[in-house]
Amino acid sequence: MEQPKREKPYQKPTGPRRGLVLVYTGEGKGKTTAALGLVLRAVGRGYRARVFQFMKHERAAFGEHRALEQLGVEIEGLGDGFSWKSKDLEKSAALAYQGWQKARAALFSDYFLVVWDEISYPLRYGWIPLEEVLEALRQKPQGVHVVLTGRGMPQEILELADTVSEVRKLKHAFDAGIPAQRGIEH
Known part of the structure; x- marks a missing residue:
């Protein structure tokens, strides 16, 4: 008996390939992890990637920093830690803007x-x-992909992005009084 012909679950896109703007936002855990997964995928294909972390300080040495450095991926903390702990918000603001200058320049590198x-x-x-x-983002070179992460991403960026993923929290160990785990959260 002849099998019925199956339809494809999707139509193959016919547009040109180009650099994408991807956003990971939402209240859940995993936004940075998803972005770093793309870094691993790109580096695994022989492409160059660069990571800027706006809330981490320049001396941050979390697990992702150590692993990416071993892979030859530049990862740079641009801030002075968690802003809600800052003793000098003007300094925090200045660091963020100086970091933005570096992050923007990398987009055109x-x-x-x-x-x-x-x-x-x-x-x-x-x-x-x-x-x-x-x-x-509007002026970025045609072949460059850029990933933006963080909670409460401005609507204008969501509208400009090609792909937006919302990470939703259903449950988190922290809410049950379990502290951040080395190798999981940092």
Whole structure:
């Protein structure tokens, strides 16, 4: 008996390939992890990637920093830690804006993938002008992919992005009084 012909579950896109703007946002855990997964995928294919973390300080040495350095991926903390612990918010704002200058420049360099991790926070605090970020994304080179992460990503960025994923929290160990775990959260 002849099998019935199956239809494809999707139509293959016919548009040109180009660099994408990808956003991971939401209240759940895993936004940075998803972005770093793309870094691993790109590096595994022989492409260059660069990671900027707006809330981590320049001396941060979490697990992801150690692993990416072993792979030859540049990862840079641009801030002074968690903003809610800052003793000098003007300094925090200045660090974020200086870091933004580096992160924007990398977009116009020779990287295949650039990650702006936790950029939503300095945007929400007004430390980085939203219009500057939008303009950089509009002007980015055709073949460069950029990933933006963080809770509460501004609507204008969500609208400009090619792909937006929302990470939703259903349950988190922290809420049950379990502290952050080395190798899981840092």
